[in-house]
Amino acid sequence: MLFNSVDFAIFLPLVFFLYWFVFPKKLKLQNLLIVLASYVFYGWWDWRFLSLIAFSTIVDYSIGRALARENGLNKRNMLLWTSILVNLGFLGFFKYYNFFLDSFTSAFSFFGQEISAHSLNIILPVGISFYTFQTLSYTIDVYRKQLEPTRDFIAFSAFVCFFPQLVAGPIERASHLLPQFYKKRVFDYSKAVDGMRQILWGLLKKIVIADNCAEYANEIFNNSGEYSGSTLLLGAFFFTFQIYGDFSGYSDIAIGTSRLFGFDLMKNFAFPYFSRDIAEFWRRWHISLSTWFRDYLYIPLGGSRCGTWMKIRNIFIIFLVSGFWHGANWTFLAWGALNAIYFLPLMISGKNRLNIDAAAKGKILPSFKEIFQIGSTFFLTVLAWVFFRAENVADALRYLINIFDTTLFSQPQIFPTTLMTLLALFVITEWLQREKNHGLEIYGNGLLKHRPIRWGAYIGIITIIFSFGGSQQEFIYFQF
Known part of the structure; x- marks a missing residue:
């Protein structure tokens, strides 16, 4: 269901x-x-x-x-x-x-x-x-x-x-x-209402963001030999938001639904695409799985309380197992290995816990340094997702090689203006809400604490869902 x-x-x-x-x-x-x-x-x-x-x-x-x-x-x-x-x-x-x-x-x-x-x-x-x-x-x-x-x-x-x-x-x-x-x-009315808000935000992520991005990501990945490097990069960009909207949207609906019945589930996503390094990304992405592996595999192996070579071994084990958990394909192992390589310099230099709080905490705009950190981390994540999406490792490598050819800076052959506008509005909203638990949470300060703005947001989101929702797709993580 x-x-x-x-x-x-x-x-x-x-x-x-x-x-x-x-x-x-x-x-x-x-x-x-x-x-x-x-x-x-x-x-x-x-x-x-x-x-x-x-x-x-x-x-x-x-x-x-x-x-x-x-x-x-x-x-x-x-x-x-x-x-x-x-x-x-x-x-x-x-x-x-x-x-x-x-x-x-x-x-x-x-x-x-x-x-x-x-x-x-x-x-x-x-x-x-x-x-x-x-x-x-x-x-x-x-x-x-x-x-x-x-x-x-x-x-x-x-x-x-x-x-x-x-x-x-x-x-x-x-x-x-x-x-x-x-x-x-x-029954707690305030929890139930907040649960409904989180369900609504999760439906927006799934129906509008993920399902629309899926159509273009599928077209580009399935016919990658026909497109320019800029279009291939855009295809990886679409899949990046497809998997985020799909999986975090499911988590939002699950958490919101649980609150309707008086249960509190753990937070599973914390606006991961605003991370300033890969270590922060993995503290914010699929939190329930990453902390499960940390507590039941990484720490029993010795965690970070051992020599450098043992730390490197433990990092590779945890990321490879995490990749393999996602599916029986060498692409997932390659995806895990690539993330381990991303993570290792931070761990070896002791900088893997520099960014704990939200980016630009208490501010509207990030600094230039934070913009660069967020942008570079996001770019590395986009490249890694190519392995996750590809049918096999050879296809993934071919896809990445074709991105970086002479057509990278050409005009993309596919550029859905409506979807790009929706993505921009979505990212802006998530940025403004990044210190909260979900995109429609109203506790504390923020524009949504004002009732007219809040109800305008509800009506606007429902209108967008019915007007711009993509064709129904099964949740990606059902296969895992």
């Missing part, structure tokens, strides 16, 4: 009504409703994969209970590795089986040995990478004794399958989201 579909427009009010008006004082029934609604939401794509979610839920709940009773280190390790192998086993089979099979046979073919192997017609379950990491966070935290294992199976099931963030995050930690299912929720 897509957030930007008629189905969801009917589904959400119905669940909201049952949640607050039929079961307002019955916590267990509210949690059970969330489980049932989440299974309907997920089953809308393919009901057969509900068994995977149910099985993961049962396995990790049972292991959590077993860890509560067991103090022996060997048995605790066995229980932890059971959870890891079961969860990553499912993920590995559905997502990476054919990739490893093809890579294995290609490697033997390279050395002159032909191997006959048949790939399987495997359908990737939507969101499996997200809910797998979410359940793993629970088991690992219980193993580390940082979280008390739950006795409430319904609450745990609701935590695993919570429909707003089930298929594309944010990847919630059990320590943050699970306790919210234990407590009675009281």
Whole structure:
């Protein structure tokens, strides 16, 4: 069920009504409703994969209970590795089986040995990478004794399958989201209204920014040999905003929807394209995944508390694993490696935490230095996204080489004026709101605190969505 579909427009009010008006004082029934609604939401794509979610839920709940009773280190390790192998086993089979099979046979073919192997017609379950990491966070935290294992199976099931963030995050930690299912929720009008604002902003990002950019990015990438360097650069620029509008738009809708039901999800994007270096970009992009890898992989490997060569190793591991998490293709590994190369000079020089606050904090305009930093970081990010979008590494390299030929400074063959105007207005709005949680948040100072301006913005955004919305596209991160 897509957030930007008629189905969801009917589904959400119905669940909201049952949640607050039929079961307002019955916590267990509210949690059970969330489980049932989440299974309907997920089953809308393919009901057969509900068994995977149910099985993961049962396995990790049972292991959590077993860890509560067991103090022996060997048995605790066995229980932890059971959870890891079961969860990553499912993920590995559905997502990476054919990739490893093809890579294995290609490697033997390279050395002159032909191997006959048949790939399987495997359908990737939507969101499996997200809910797998979410359940793993629970088991690992219980193993580390940082979280008390739950006795409430319904609450745990609701935590695993919570429909707003089930298929594309944010990847919630059990320590943050699970306790919210234990407590009675009281309807908070101000939170609900802000949630609606965030949903509206997320729909604008998806329907107007991402879906329109997708049309031009697809045209240029799919026919890259026919276009000039300037047009290819513009195609990479369009994909840069497509993936941002698509993924951060989903996160905005998920977070806003959660607030309608009295839940707070973690912030997943913090205006990343205003970052002044790559380290800041990764603190602001897909925050739930980057912090997951930091806490459960990077720090256990030694993090930054080791020698230079070990730091370099850890950085490459974290970025390569992050790339591979996104998909079974060498392009994602290349994308991860390139970002590691971007990051290394900052880490080695100790400058990876220079830019913590928002750019030009408390000011309307950035300094010339900040303009240069933001522009250069954005340009490097645009180039890296070429690997993410390309079909294979060879296509990505060819695309980048063709950008930097003699036609780079020619007039682009494609230049959609309306879309460029919408992007300019979008970037200006995000810049003005960069110190807030989303583009329509009104807390504190700002133009949106004035009611006429605020309602004008609502009407304007709704008008833009209906007037300039692109053709409906599935969310990019559903494939991950």
